[in-house]
Amino acid sequence: MSRKGVKLLVDSLTRSAKHFSKSEVECLVNLFDTLVARASSQFAGAGFDRTVFRDTLHSAFGMTDDVVLDRDCFAVYDLNGDGYISREEMFQMLKNSLLIQPADEEPDEGVKDLVEIALKKMDYDHDGKLSFADFEKAVREEKLLLEAFGPCLPDIKSSISFEQKIFRATPK
The missing domain is CATH 1.10.238.10 (EF-hand)
Structure with missing residues (x-):
């Protein structure tokens, strides 16, 4: 995605995102763009599919529960x-x-x-x-x-580690 496209997307998402700052939205968009590019190169243009999503959650957060990985x-x-x-x-x-x-x-x-x-x-x-x-x-x-009904989100340690990697990796 071009810089202009990223900026337009970030601006649009920032207006509608209630729980994320502009820099957080920008980090997430850049992460998504990176993951899509990586997935496309590995799977001949398949894009960000379920496998990449599951691998990302597993590597970033240690999440392995199939039920959790497949649903919100x-x-x-x-x-x-x-x-x-x-x-x-x-x-x-x-x-x-x-x-x-x-x-x-x-x-x-x-x-x-x-x-x-x-x-x-x-x-x-x-x-x-x-x-x-x-x-x-x-x-x-x-x-x-x-x-309450069992874990469905990453633990706090994994979340903090993920955020630190993302914010460190994103150019300001």
Whole structure:
């Protein structure tokens, strides 16, 4: 992409990006452009495909979970893809993410209790399931909820390392 094209893209994205500064947007655009160029040279013009995306997440963040790599955060938890996170889906995610469960009660009962707590905290429209709007509002208010049903984002150490590499590599 030409310098002028990058500048126009960065300006456009900066106006619409609420959580990124102009320099962060510029770093991300340059990173994307670099990855597309690398992928195109390796795969005869295939572009930035799923393989390159997965390899990038693995090398930059150590992410290897296939479910996570193939989906965004909400979609990771929306197991059946119907646009909602149901009690059953929450149950499955929480059951798989808990390491130690109380010995004095049935493990599934403890998970069911956690599901009810999560729904009470996150289900703003009180329909018994989480829509994307419910999910988005809840995680904006409490970012730790992104990890409530199991990890779907890189750990903080990997994120900081990635940011340092990108900001160091981008010319000012």
